[in-house]
Amino acid sequence: MRFDFPVIxxxxxxxxxxxxxxxxxxxxxxxxxYFKVATLSRGYGRTSHGxxxxxxxxxxxxxxxxxxxxxxxxxxxxVTVCEDRVLAVPKILQEHPEAEVLLLxxxxxxRSIRAGLSVLLTEYSNRFTQxxxxxxxxxxxxxxxxxxxxxxxxxxxxxxxSLEERAKIVEEIKPFRYQKVYFSAVQYAALYSFYDAQQKxxxxxxxxxxxxxxxxxxxxxxxxLKQKAKNLYVxxxxxxxxxxxxxxxxxxxxxxxxxxxxxxxxxxxxxxxRLEQFRAWFYENKxxxxxxxxxxxxxxxDKEKFxxxxxxxxxxxxxxxxxxx
Numbered sequence: 001m002r003f004d005f006p007v008i009x010x011x012x013x014x015x016x017x018x019x020x021x022x023x024x025x026x027x028x029x030x031x032x033x034y035f036k037v038a039t040l041s042r043g044y045g046r047t048s049h050g051x052x053x054x055x056x057x058x059x060x061x062x063x064x065x066x067x068x069x070x071x072x073x074x075x076x077x078x079v080t081v082c083e084d085r086v087l088a089v090p091k092i093l094q095e096h097p098e099a100e101v102l103l104l105x106x107x108x109x110x111r112s113i114r115a116g117l118s119v120l121l122t123e124y125s126n127r128f129t130q131x132x133x134x135x136x137x138x139x140x141x142x143x144x145x146x147x148x149x150x151x152x153x154x155x156x157x158x159x160x161x162s163l164e165e166r167a168k169i170v171e172e173i174k175p176f177r178y179q180k181v182y183f184s185a186v187q188y189a190a191l192y193s194f195y196d197a198q199q200k201x202x203x204x205x206x207x208x209x210x211x212x213x214x215x216x217x218x219x220x221x222x223x224x225l226k227q228k229a230k231n232l233y234v235x236x237x238x239x240x241x242x243x244x245x246x247x248x249x250x251x252x253x254x255x256x257x258x259x260x261x262x263x264x265x266x267x268x269x270x271x272x273x274r275l276e277q278f279r280a281w282f283y284e285n286k287x288x289x290x291x292x293x294x295x296x297x298x299x300x301x302d303k304e305k306f307x308x309x310x311x312x313x314x315x316x317x318x319x320x321x322x323x324x325x
Contacts, residue, residue: 002114019123038092100318129173211267272289
């Protein structure tokens with residue numbers, strides 16, 4: 001099913017860890033001041049079913065951690081979840097005629113809805129060109145299906161990647177004539193408090209850190225915090241882990257046993273969404289919790305080129321509905 005409406009799909013060939021959430025957030029940030037943006041996710045791990053629209057009272061349990069994160073960061077964006085995209089997309093367009101562009105989250109395998117612009121993400125250290133289909137590797141489907149993408153982004157690149165390596169990777173991907181290849185890197189901003197987002201914290205070598213996270217591939221974050229902190233301790237859980245009371249007890253015991261007064265707990269924005277229900281508990285137990293925001297930046301001065309590609313696609317549909325004269 002395809003719509004005469006701007007639909008941008010963001011996804012990957014692998015099972016996770018490509019940095020999908022920060023790339024969707026980048027697109028929301030890019031488009032939100034020019035167009036009315038809507039997002040549609042499955043809402044992985046949520047306790048609810050069917051079509052739901054997020055509001056200020058939605059929880060990560062109800063809608064999933066990533067949609068919760070989108071709504072919290074971009075309250076004016078229409079954030080929806082539904083397992084059935086064929087049902088959800090027409091519902092969004094019918095009930096929200098003000099919507100001007102729809103972002104499909106984790107959409108590469110969902111071929112029942114054909115995005116007008118398909119963005120495929122592949123991780124620098126585990127590119128689809130070097131991977132195999134499950135269970136041998138981490139691919140959900142054959143490598144050859146990359147042909148369905150319009151834009152391919154090699155994510156989580158080192159900031160100092162050379163032009164020579166860039167050319168080598170592009171040659172390895174072998175993009176079709178209609179495909180463009182971009183490279184992005186992770187950008188870590190200052191920590192902010194779990195209790196007050198306005199309170200920032202610059203990590204330093206005098207501070208011990210307990211990292212609590214349940215994300216697919218935390219190695220990049222671990223390495224970053226290791227460089228910044230005095231010592232790094234980690235309690236790692238599976239991706240999308242649903243925290244329970246027994247986890248809190250283990251976290252508290254680990255934190256208390258760090259043996260230093262200058263210590264903080266750090267978690268990701270996705271994990272903070274799932275820890276939100278325990279905010280009062282962390283506060284009462286006097287655990288200073290800080291959140292590590294993760295964004296992306298385009299390398300090789302390609303930001304403006306990528307932005308132009310996105311705007312050109314969306315504007316194509318806007319021009320079609322503009323009244324003449």
